Amino acid sequence: MKAMVLHKPAPAETDPLRYEDYPTPTPRRGEVLIRVISCGVCHSNLHMIEGDWVKYGVPAKLPIIPGHEIIGKVVELGEGVENFRKGDIVGAQPLYSACGRCEYCLTGNEHLCNSVQITGETVDGGYAEYFVGKADYMYKVPDNIDPETSSPLFCPGVTAYRASKLANLGPGKKAYVLGIGGVGHVAIQTSKLFGSEVIAVSTSESHAKLAEEMGADKVVVTNRDYSNLEDHYEKADSVIVFSPSQRAIDAAVKLAKKQATVVVGVFGNINDFRFPKELVIRGSVVGSRKDMQEVLNLASKGLIKLKVTKFKLQEANEVLKKLKRGEIVGRAVLLP
Ligand SMILES: [Zn+2]
Ligand SMILES: [Zn+2]
Known part of the structure; x- marks a missing residue:
């Protein structure tokens, strides 16, 4: 396969990334081989590819095929797989398998x-014509969901949804979402589902x-150091951070009211933590299989x-450069 x-x-x-011939995987017991229809390009792929996460042991092997938000058609079943049939449209998320x-x-x-094994980080992922996954960690894609443009449900979708679940949202409350990229644009919607008023904060027009298109109640364009947000300080019941920036995390702590919940979905430090505010600060990472199934139902x-833009698989290097420059609006997907 390519x-x-x-x-x-x-x-x-x-x-x-090199576009090249690579052995097509064979499904072993409990595994499913799919012909990839689309695979999203995640900001974390960029981190891994550029070597930012070598210190965390990622990638765990080389060579590796990146990509962890995948939809494809089942072409072969390993022994003992009973939850799928050939021809089914299925998806795989970053959670490749667990013990x-x-x-x-x-x-x-x-x-x-x-x-845990992570798709495209510890095992080969979806920037390819074929992908083999574990049947117990794959999901049937509902018929009314477009397979070419919906692969990002499997990372931004579940990541945004779980963060919203953990953010103590509700009617009459105010939530800020910081960073309106692939995940943030979904987090606006999932946070509104839980009833909060949602204010989106982005550094990009x-x-x-x-x-706005995704239904944010209010949108604030901030500068790179988030210094024009003073009027908003101590206003939010919940703050969700998906901007991969230390300044965004610092701003999030200031936007939070007393006893607010700050959910952080990126690497960074909590500076200037003031215990008398009784803040709850918690991390959130992708999501469980239950979260994933709930996202597909929603x-x-x-x-x-x-919001998805399609590219050819061979264009992955170009897409990564665009992502790095902040030129991808919503999510890019690769179609083999
Ligand atoms: Zn991702
Ligand atoms: Zn376990």
């Missing part, structure tokens, strides 16, 4: 399992426009919309 393969992490400007036995797995938090009812 795939976009990473042999060595390097800056996006140097075209680190099934630890305290996290047994309490519905399998995405936190210590033995084009992303701010997208926030999308099937038309309650989650994605």
Whole structure:
């Protein structure tokens, strides 16, 4: 098969992915081989490809095929797979597999399992013509969902939804969403589903426009250091951060009211933490299988919309450069 393969992490400007022949995987027991229809390009793919996450042990192997938000058609089933048939349209998310036995797995938090495998980071992902996944960690895509443009449900969708679930949202409350990229544009919608008034904050005019389209009650365009947000300080019941920026995290803590919940979905530090505010600060990472299924149900009812631009698989290096420059509005997907 053809795939976009990473042999060595390097800056996006140097075209680190190579379009080349790669062995087509064979499904083993409990596995499913799909012909990839689309795969989203996540900001975390960019981090891995450029080597930012070598310190966290990612990628766990080289060469590796990146990509962890995947929709495809089942072409072959490994032994013992009973939940899918050939021809089914299915999806895979970053949670590739988990041990099934630890305290996290047994309490519905399998995405936190210590033995978790991550699609496109510890095992090959979806920047390819074929992908093999674990049947127990794949999902049937509802018929009324377009397979070419809906693969981002499998990372931004579930990531935004879980963050909203954890943000203590509700009617009569005010929530800020910081960063209106692939995940943020979904987080506006999922946060509104829980009843909060949603104020979107972005450093980019084009992303701010997208926030309006996605139903934000108010949109604030801020500067790179978030210094023009003073009027908003101590106003939010919830703040959700998806902008991969330390300044955004710093701003989030200031926007939060006393006893507010700040949900952080990016790496960074909590500075200037004032305990008398009784803030709750918590992380959120992708989501469990239950979260993922709920996202598919909501999308099937038309309650989650994605802004997607299609590219060819071979264009992955170009897409990564655009993403790095902030030129992707919503999400880019690769079609083999
Ligand atoms: Zn992702
Ligand atoms: Zn486990």
